[in-house]
Amino acid sequence: MGDLSPDDWTAIALSLRIAVVATLASLPFGVAVAYALARWRFPGKALLNGLVHLPLVLPPVVTGYVLLLWFGRRGVFGPALADLGIVLSFRWTGAALACAVMGFPLMVRAMRLSFESIDRRLEAASGSLGASPLWTFVLISLPLAIPGIIVGAILAFARSLGEFGATITFVSNIPGETQTIAAAIYTDTQAPGGDAAALRLTLVSIVISLGAVMASEFVQRRVEARLAAHG
Template sequence: MDGLGLTPDEWTAIALSLRVAAVATLASLWPGLAIAWLLARKRFPGRGLLDGLVHLPLILPPVVTGYLLLLAFGRRGTFGAALAEIGIVLSFRWTGAALACAVMGFPLMVRAMRLSLEAVDRRVEQAAATLGASPWSVFLTVTLPLALPGVLAGAVLAFAKAMGEFGATITFVSNIPGETQTLPSAIYTLTQVPGGEAGALRLTLISVALSMAALLASELLARRLARRLGAG
């Protein structure tokens, strides 16, 4: 495997990044879909507040988001202490890195999902209801399939964001090799040590390749789905 000339530490960083990004994306998929649906379809008090909260990580400096996470989920944080009681520790663990990535990618995911849900023709959903489909059946058999391209795009965006997340992650869970040192943290570390340029460049190229692959994959999927919905 060393055709790429990667050191074991670099491999560890890549594997960790993929794991963190995958867990962050999968874990935020259903909450993201639920909130996107609420924002797209429901009018309720506090809707604007929810919308603002979801978008907050997009406009706050990542360091601030990371620090807020540390305050909330740190060992002595508001939720962190309670979670520690039941054995869940997030600070300075890879799970914390996943949480930071999920929070940072959440606005992108919800935005894409919400737009695709808003684009689903309500009249077709009504027609399904007249044929006997309950609201939950309508969601599963009509809304979700029709919104799927956007839902996938949202997931890919969140994954790509998680692969590149740096500020909030390093603030919240630091930069521990093998535990919280993701690809961007590893690149940052390599640029800080003498002779690290080659390693930084290698990881940078890997990072670019992974992001491109994710983008291409989502593009292919979206096109395939569009064909299925189109004049097939």
């Protein structure tokens, strides 16, 4: 694939950057929401669960448009954030936000399952040994949920790489700023004679996604082997 153009490389680098930032930035929120949904009972739990899952079922364009209404230059939160020096619309950071929102349901689902599968009596044992709920979370729940946390992160990462609709609605398709691989392929297919370029990026996309999924499988196996099943 030595014949990738500089523009292709820009799109690839940008895609990876956006996906990594989106995944890492949403990770703490994902863990917190997943743990709350798995272990706590609180009013509005069903509503929170619904909101988290909404991006999974809404048309991505709708999610992108809602983001634009909220975080656009003249959106609900846009001006206030701009005063703090944070501009999201038509920036790669906005693309990362869109990707994070779209990947969030997948991330939370995997992590929640992982937390739910932990034997509560292990957490009770930790408490009886003097560990506060926070220490129990850090020393017991979190390490035992690591396989699911990794899976959740990889799923969110892969979803970010594939994100198109919400991103293009929210931050448009600006080469070098918000033009990800998916957006670049879309542009190529719209231009006359762009088929070859579209195909190159398609192959790149497949390689990256497949690599990510295989890497997650590998890491998960390693971690699970270390944890061993039975306590």
